[in-house]
Amino acid sequence: MDSQPAYTPPGAKGEYRFSFGPWNIDEGADPFGPPVRQPVAMAEKMRVCRELGFHGMQFHDDDAVPELDTKSAAEIGRQARQVRRLLEDAGLEAEFVAPRLWFSPCTIDGAYTSNDPQCRQYAVDRSRTAIDIANELGARTLVLWLAREGSYIRESKNPRVEVLQIRDAIDAMLAHDPQITILIEPKPNEPVDSAIIPTIGHAVGLAYLTADPARVGCLVETAHSILAGLDPADDMAYGLAHGKLRSVHLNDQGGLKFDQDKSFGSYNLRRAFNQVRVLEEYGYGRNGEWVGLDVKVMRTQKQDANTKHLRNSLAMFKALLDKVVSLDREREAELIRERDYEELDRYLLHHLLGIAG
Ligand code: 3MF
Ligand code: MG
Numbered sequence: 001m002d003s004q005p006a007y008t009p010p011g012a013k014g015e016y017r018f019s020f021g022p023w024n025i026d027e028g029a030d031p032f033g034p035p036v037r038q039p040v041a042m043a044e045k046m047r048v049c050r051e052l053g054f055h056g057m058q059f060h061d062d063d064a065v066p067e068l069d070t071k072s073a074a075e076i077g078r079q080a081r082q083v084r085r086l087l088e089d090a091g092l093e094a095e096f097v098a099p100r101l102w103f104s105p106c107t108i109d110g111a112y113t114s115n116d117p118q119c120r121q122y123a124v125d126r127s128r129t130a131i132d133i134a135n136e137l138g139a140r141t142l143v144l145w146l147a148r149e150g151s152y153i154r155e156s157k158n159p160r161v162e163v164l165q166i167r168d169a170i171d172a173m174l175a176h177d178p179q180i181t182i183l184i185e186p187k188p189n190e191p192v193d194s195a196i197i198p199t200i201g202h203a204v205g206l207a208y209l210t211a212d213p214a215r216v217g218c219l220v221e222t223a224h225s226i227l228a229g230l231d232p233a234d235d236m237a238y239g240l241a242h243g244k245l246r247s248v249h250l251n252d253q254g255g256l257k258f259d260q261d262k263s264f265g266s267y268n269l270r271r272a273f274n275q276v277r278v279l280e281e282y283g284y285g286r287n288g289e290w291v292g293l294d295v296k297v298m299r300t301q302k303q304d305a306n307t308k309h310l311r312n313s314l315a316m317f318k319a320l321l322d323k324v325v326s327l328d329r330e331r332e333a334e335l336i337r338e339r340d341y342e343e344l345d346r347y348l349l350h351h352l353l354g355i356a357g
Helices: 042-051 075-089 115-139 159-176 200-209 223-228 232-241 269-281 308-326 328-337 342-355
Strands: 017-020 054-060 095-099 139-143 179-183 216-221 245-250 290-293
Touching: 017 308, 042 075, 042 200, 054 075, 075 095, 075 115, 095 115, 095 269, 115 139, 115 159, 115 308, 115 328, 139 200, 139 245, 159 200, 179 245, 200 216, 200 232, 200 245, 200 269, 223 232, 223 245, 223 269, 232 245, 232 269, 269 308, 269 342, 290 308, 328 342
Parallel strands: 017 054, 017 290, 054 095, 095 139, 139 179, 179 216, 216 245, 245 290
Antiparallel strands: none
16 A cells, blocks of 8 residues: 555544444353343344444344345345344444354355365355345445364365465455455454464455455454454554554453453553554544444343443543543653663553653
8 A cells, every 4th residue: 555644643633433243232141151131132232332422333144134044135135124224213334244154054164265165155155145235234344254264173174275265255255246345354263273364464465365455454353463462553553554454343352361352451451552542643543444342241240231341442442542642742752762661661651540750
């Protein structure tokens, strides 16, 4: 990309649009125990979305049209239009649609990279349907979380072939709709042992392999970067440097364990500050990019307290944005010139703690 957005001068705080997905208000089941809360209807999730100050929702294809594999194209279109009306009534937009390619019996061993050609075909057909649903919802973006693209044992698949299979699948999606933008959401593991596109570097590289790289970008999720042992702010910067960071899933993660999707800033405020900083300084959001919060309700929350993680994460983003804007840049630059990183470290921590001096 030859046109990098300008560095934003301190004080010029950006405006952001925030979103989350219906799965972010869930019933609390985990692999070791059943649901602990009642399901919340889609219209109620939308009402909460608006009330909490979010601007849009994200969807899996079957969040919008449940059990879509059993439905005709006409029926899928009709149900998607109903969801569009619900969104409009709530004063919300749809950010993206993501094909849920990890539930079907056809995708047990992967979707685009399954060893069974019929299953690969299912995955591409389902992705095309997800694009049709996106169009009905007014979303211009398809997100690919490549959940099962990889292996449980390395010898079961050919890794070079896998990369090209995903490229071919993306090319088929680009050809299906000349307007759609496709974002790759990498994650290094879970559910597979070893994902074939584990990091943002892999996702950006894959974008350049496709037939229309300008329409293929990436989505950085905080927890996924941390699971890869990387710094989420650096991953965002890498995507920004390539002009390919088109969405984010902010949350937090306490190191190398199961994917936690904790509230934004919950584990590491400084790491969260650096994410807000890199977005704000490089004009993220000024071209319509959304700030998504992919955060999970703690299983311990009671029914009537099941949206506080969303409220808290949004408030944390805004609080850290104030910290970004009020950072003393001259002082920081002076400490960098002096190579006094011990003092810079102290200044940043005191700034985050609100300690003067
Ligand atoms: C998995 C995720 C997913 C994706 C979602 C949309 C449950 O770790 O983060 O959220 O974000 O499927 O792509
Ligand atoms: Mg996510």
